Amino acid sequence: MASSEPLLDQDGVRLTVDDALATVTLANPAKRNAQSPAMWRALAEAGRLLPGAVRVVVLRGEGKSFSAGLDRQMFTPEGIEGEPSFIDLARSGDAELDSAIAGFQEGFTWWRRSDLVSIAAVQGHAIGAGFQLALACDLRVVADDVQFAMRExxxxxxxxxxxxxxxxxxxxxxxxxxxxxxGRFVQAAEAVSTGLANLAVPVDQLDATVGELASAILAAPRDAVIETKALLQGAADRTYDEQRAAERAAQSRRLRALAGLGE
Incomplete structure (x- = not known):
């Protein structure tokens, strides 16, 4: 969806930026974008490399599947070359094991930053870690062939x-x-009806639909988008009256900014 040279292209992750729109692509279709610790580190690096002008990030997977989940080699006794195996991790101390898992999670945590809106474009299989990566985003648009499953x-x-x-x-x-x-499959119609997905479209319309959604978000003033997203993110943890107060404070900031008065 972007034509510029990649800012990152390693370990099955490619990051391209076109003005305010960034695209993160899972780029190992031969393995159905199976995930590994190296991919998770690359996803975390993609978040760190985003220029400050980026407002919307699209996450997509090359090929027929968004991501088939963990690389099966991780389940073998030898694991993936250069990476600790599951057995190695299990034998580590409590603090070391916790730190390792926290490191894995870093590739999944930045997608809901308050200054960004992230959209997952999901086709085919989104299994386990693939499902969780789609869930890391603010919005999900799915193809009509999508199959979510949490197999862990x-x-x-x-x-x-x-x-x-x-x-x-x-x-x-x-x-x-x-x-x-x-661990059952959740398909497109159920994903939309249960709230997992915002909308479902034919697979050949997925990229265009996501592009239209990104454009609609980019059309709104950035500061208003940031304030609105923060209000919605915090709503579940606030009481009704606390949310009313948060709305008043946010609107006061917006009115003063629009009037050129600042804080």
Whole structure:
């Protein structure tokens, strides 16, 4: 969706920037964009490399699948060359193990920054870590062939890449429990009806639809978008009266800014 030279192109992650729009592409279609610690480090680096002018970030996957989840080699005794295996991690101390998982999560945490709006364009399989990466974004537009599934519990693990909080927020506790514990596929119609996805479109319209959504967001003044996003992000943790007060404070800032009065 952007034509400029990549700011990052390594370990299956490519970052391109076109003015206020950045695109992060999972770029290992031969492996259905399977994820590894190296990919997670590259995703975290993509967030650090974003220029300050970027307002919208689109996350997409090359090929037929958004991301098929963890690279299966991570489940083998030898793991991935140059990376600690799951067995190595299990044998580490509590602090070291916690630090390792926290490092893995860094590639998933920056997508909801208050100064950005992130949109996941999801087609085909979005399994496990792929599902959680889509959940890391503010918005999800899905192709009609999408198949979400949270498979970690069936493998004896838990979803630990920041996906549990947004999943419960979007679909509710009961549905989240059922999806995670059964590991079943959630397809496009259900994704939209339960709130997992904002809309579903034919696969050949996915990029164009996401581009239109990004353009609509970019058409609004940046500071108003930032204030509105912050209001919505904090709403669930505030009481009704606290939210009213937050609205008043945000609107006061906007009115003064529009009048050229500053703070």
């Amino acid at each position: 519990t069936g493998l004896g693990l838990v979803p630990d890449l920041t996906g549990t909080h947004p999943l419960v927020s979007l679909v509710g506790y009961g549905r989240a429990v059922e999806m995670c514990l059964t």
